[in-house]
Amino acid sequence: xxxxxxxxxxxxxxxxxxxxxxxxxxxxxxxxxxxxxxxxxxxxxxxxxxxxxxxxxxxxxxxxxxxxxxxxxxxxxxxxxxxxxxxxxxxxxxxxxxxxxxxxxxxxxxxxxxxxxxxxxxxxxxxxxxxxxxxxxxxxxxxxxxxxxxxxxxxxxxxxxxxxxxxxxxxxxxxxxxxxxxxxxxxxxxxxxxxxxxxxxxxxxxxxxxxxxxxxxxxxxxxxxxxxxxxxxxxxxxxxxxxxxxxxxxxxxxxxxxxxxxxxxxxxxxxxxxxxxxxxxxxxxxxxxxxxxxxxxx
Amino acid sequence: xxxxxxxxxxxxxxxxxxxxxxxxxxxxxxxxxxxxxxxxxxxxxxxxxxxxxxxxxxxxxxxxxxxxxxxxxxxxxxxxxxxxxxxxxxxxxxxxxxxxxxxxxxxxxxxxxxxxxxxxxxxxxxxxxxxxxxxxxxxxxxxxxxxxxxxxxxxxxxxxxxxxxxxxxxxxxxxxxxxxxxxxxxxxxxxxxxxxxxxxxxxxxxxxxxxxxxxxxxxxxxxxxxxxxxxxxxxxxxxxxxxxxxxxxxxxxxxxxxxxxxxxxxxxxxxxxxxxxxxxxxxxxxxxxxxxxxxxxx
Numbered sequence: 001x002x003x004x005x006x007x008x009x010x011x012x013x014x015x016x017x018x019x020x021x022x023x024x025x026x027x028x029x030x031x032x033x034x035x036x037x038x039x040x041x042x043x044x045x046x047x048x049x050x051x052x053x054x055x056x057x058x059x060x061x062x063x064x065x066x067x068x069x070x071x072x073x074x075x076x077x078x079x080x081x082x083x084x085x086x087x088x089x090x091x092x093x094x095x096x097x098x099x100x101x102x103x104x105x106x107x108x109x110x111x112x113x114x115x116x117x118x119x120x121x122x123x124x125x126x127x128x129x130x131x132x133x134x135x136x137x138x139x140x141x142x143x144x145x146x147x148x149x150x151x152x153x154x155x156x157x158x159x160x161x162x163x164x165x166x167x168x169x170x171x172x173x174x175x176x177x178x179x180x181x182x183x184x185x186x187x188x189x190x191x192x193x194x195x196x197x198x199x200x201x202x203x204x205x206x207x208x209x210x211x212x213x214x215x216x217x218x219x220x221x222x223x224x225x226x227x228x229x230x231x232x233x234x235x236x237x238x239x240x241x242x243x244x245x246x247x248x249x250x251x252x253x254x255x256x257x258x259x260x261x262x263x264x265x266x267x268x269x270x271x272x273x274x275x276x277x278x279x280x281x282x283x284x285x286x287x288x289x290x291x292x293x294x295x296x297x298x
Numbered sequence: 299x300x301x302x303x304x305x306x307x308x309x310x311x312x313x314x315x316x317x318x319x320x321x322x323x324x325x326x327x328x329x330x331x332x333x334x335x336x337x338x339x340x341x342x343x344x345x346x347x348x349x350x351x352x353x354x355x356x357x358x359x360x361x362x363x364x365x366x367x368x369x370x371x372x373x374x375x376x377x378x379x380x381x382x383x384x385x386x387x388x389x390x391x392x393x394x395x396x397x398x399x400x401x402x403x404x405x406x407x408x409x410x411x412x413x414x415x416x417x418x419x420x421x422x423x424x425x426x427x428x429x430x431x432x433x434x435x436x437x438x439x440x441x442x443x444x445x446x447x448x449x450x451x452x453x454x455x456x457x458x459x460x461x462x463x464x465x466x467x468x469x470x471x472x473x474x475x476x477x478x479x480x481x482x483x484x485x486x487x488x489x490x491x492x493x494x495x496x497x498x499x500x501x502x503x504x505x506x507x508x509x510x511x512x513x514x515x516x517x518x519x520x521x522x523x524x525x526x527x528x529x530x531x532x533x534x535x536x537x538x539x540x541x542x543x544x545x546x547x548x549x550x551x552x553x554x555x556x557x558x559x560x561x562x563x564x565x566x567x568x569x570x571x572x573x574x575x576x577x578x579x580x581x582x583x584x585x586x587x588x589x590x591x592x593x594x595x596x
Contacts (some may be wrong), residue, residue: 015536082351130583238313239316239552246544247544250537253532254535258432258434294577
C-alpha cells in the first residue's frame with residue numbers, strides 16, 4: 001500500500017482525500033493543514049498542523065500537494081529533500097520548466113521523485129497535446145476552456161487587496177482565446193475601480209479580455225463544473241485534414257484531485273528526479289498488474 | 299539521424315514512407331517488399347526484395363513493419379534477434395499480450411527494442427482509454443468506430459477463397475457495438491453463399507452483425523476515411539458524471555503510418571524489450587529536445 005499525505009485541504013485537498021480513500025492500493029496517512037477546523041470530523045485523527053510533522057502517524061511515501069501554485073515549489077523542495085516524493089498541479093505554465101529543474105535537483109538529493117503540473121491543464125491536456133502532435137505532426141492545436149470557474153484565476157483575484165471573495169469564470173471565444181468574467185465581493189472600505197485595475201493588470205489576467213463585476217455574494221454563484229474542448233487539424237505523413245477532437249465536462253477540483261492521486265501512484269514507479277506527465281508511461285497512473293492492464297486497455 | 303527500413307509496401311507502407319521522409323530526425327534507408335513494381339520509381343533505388351538483405355544500403359536502426367498483422371510477429375522476431383528494433387500495428391487484440399512476451403524475449407536476445415500494436419486501435423486509442431481511466435477510475439468507456447473501411451477486416455475478407463477483392467465497412471451502432479458491411483468482388487467460379495458463410499464465421503467477423511454484399515467493382519467504393527468516437531462517463535474521487543469524449547475523423551493508412559513513424563522514434567529511446575504505447579512516455583514519440591517540448595506542450 002502506498003502511504004499518502006495530503007498537504008493543503010481546500011476544494012482540491014478534499015477531493016484528493018476522496019480519491020485516495022477509494023484507491024485500492026493507497027492508505028491516507030495524514031492531512032497537513034494549518035487550520036484543524038477545515039478537516040471534517042471523520043478525518044480529524046489524521047490532522048497534522050505542519051509539514052515538519054508529516055511523519056507523525058507513520059511513514060509517508062508520497063505527499064499530494066493541494067496548495068495554491070505559488071506555494072508548491074518550496075513545499076515540494078522541502079519534502080523531496082527529506083525523502084518524501086511529491087505530486088502537484090502547479091499551473092503557472094511559463095515557470096514549469098524552471099520549477100521542474102529545481103525539484104529535479106531536490107528529488108535526486110533526497111532519493112525521491114516528483115511529478116509536477118499533474119492536474120488537467122497542465123496535466124491531462126498536456127498528454128493530449130503531445131499525443132495529437134505525434135499523430136499529426138504539422139498543424140495547429142487549439143485548447144478552449146470553459147465555461148467554468150478557474151481555480152487558479154479565482155485564487156489570484158482573491159489575493160488582490162480589498163477582495164473578500166472572487167469567482168473567475170473562463171469563457172471560450174474560440175481558437176484558444178478566452179474572456180475572463182471576474183465576479184468580486186469587496187471589503188467595505190475597498191474601491192471597486194482600484195480592485196478592477198489591479199485584477200486586470202495581474203499576470204493571471206493581463207493577456208486576456210477581462211471583465212470585473214461587483215456582486216454581493218460570490219458563494220451563491222459558485223459551481224465547480226468546468227470544460228475543455230481541444231481540436232487539432234493537421235497532417236499525418238502527406239495526408240491533410242486529419243481532425244482530432246477532445247471534449248470534457250467535469251467537476252474541476254474532483255478531476256484535479258483524481259489526477260493528482262493517479263500521479264501519486266505513478267511517482268512511486270519513477271527513478272529519482274522530477275517529471276511532467278508527458279515524461280512518464282500512462283500505465284504507471286493505473287492500479288493493477290501490467291498484464292491485466294495491457295489485455296484490457298490496449 | 300534514425301535509419302529506417304519500411305517492411306511491406308501497401309497503403310500503410312506508402313504512408314509510413316511519406317511520414318519518415320518528412321520527419322526531421324529520420325532517413326529512409328530501404329523499402330523491403332517482394333514486388334519491385336509496387337515501389338514508386340522515385341523510391342526504387344531503396345528497394346530490397348527480402349529482409350535477409352535489409353542492411354544492403356547501410357545500417358538500419360528501426361524497421362517499420364507495414365505487413366498484415368498475422369505476418370508481423372515472426373518478421374519482428376527475426377529482425378529483433380538480428381539487432382534491429384521494430385515497430386508494428388499488430389491489431390489482433392486478444393493476442394497482443396502473448397506476442398508482446400514473444401517479442402520481448404527476442405528483443406532482449408538481440409539487444410534491440412520493439413513497440414507492438416502502435417497504430418490507432420490498438421495504439422492511440424489505447425492511450426486514451428488508459429488516460430480516461432486514470433481521470434475517472436470507475437465508469438464505462440465506449441469505443442465506437444466508423445463509418446469507415448477496416449483494413450484488418452478487409453484483408454481478412456480478401457483472404458477467403460473465391461474473393462478477388464473486398465471492402466469491409468465498420469458502422470457504429472452505439473455503445474461500442476458495430477455492424478460490418480462487407481462488399482465482395484468474387485472470382486468467376488466462386489459461390490456467393492459459400493463466401494458469405496466463410497466471412498461470417500471468420501474470427502474477425504464472428505462476433506459482429508455482418509452483412510456480405512456482392513459488388514462488381516470494389517475499387518470504385520474505396521475511401522480511406524475512418525473515424526472513432528470514444529466516450530467515458532465515470533467517477534473522479536466521489537464526483538460522478540465526469541464526461542470525457544474523444545472524436546477523430548482521419549485518413550486511416552496515413553494515421554497508421556504516422557503513428558508507426560512516431561513510434562519508430564520512441565523505440566530508439568527504450569531499453570531492450572517489447573512495449574505497447576501505454577508503457578512508454580508520450581514525449582518519446584516527438585522530435586526535439588525535452589526542454590522545448592515541455593515548455594511548448596505542458
